[in-house]
Amino acid sequence: MLLGGVLVITRKNPVHSALALIVTLLAQASIYLMLYAPFVAGVQIILYAGGIMVLFLFVIMLVSIDRSVRERQFNSQWVVGMIAATALGGLLIAVYTKGTSIFPDRALSIVEGDNTQQVATMLYGQYMFAFEIASLLLLVAIIGAVVMAKKRI
């Protein structure tokens, strides 16, 4: 998964980056399965790898970038960017080496076979309001994307 991530940010051709991102998303779905989250893994494969990445590939096709493949690929502030990313990496390493004692050694034992029902109960019960707001958000996003990509409004 980390190799896929590295390939996303370093390839010259955006189609290669998109394919590496698909590989990363599929690897992440398998990690969700390790964490006993089969519903989230299914949603990830269908929505993310099967929807969003196809959208990305369509846009890469529309934005015809044969010219930009031959250009320079790292932007002009890459030194400052790498310094900021190193600072962030140092902060994360400091947090994770100081806090190793918080997490117990074993995960909880979970009754298997119940996860999708529990997610659905939560989603339609406790988080119903957020569910409706998410559908409204998707409607607004659809309208926004259609308006942004039209030739004449």
Add this chain to the structure above:
Amino acid sequence: MESMLHITTLHYLVLGAALFLLGVIGVLTRRNVVIVLMSIELILNAVNLNLVAFSRLWGGVHGQVFAIFVITDAAAEAAVGLGILIAFFRNKETVNIDEVNLLKW
């Protein structure tokens, strides 16, 4: 197999942090706007991994429901971002973010 390493929650969090770091490097250093948007998707995936790892730690599925909402949100934001990209490309015929400098002083 005495010394087999147990995969604790911390391992998942470190993996999520590494993905987050890769996404941040991608956002800060690439010129191509499409790859910047893909790095933002990497960042969101790292956050999702943290959420689901914690949901496994504490039992209950709250973290997983939140992760589903984050995936939905990422879809909406990717759609709008790519729409903006197409509108921008129609005007300027390039996908380098170094050339988006009309507001620069």
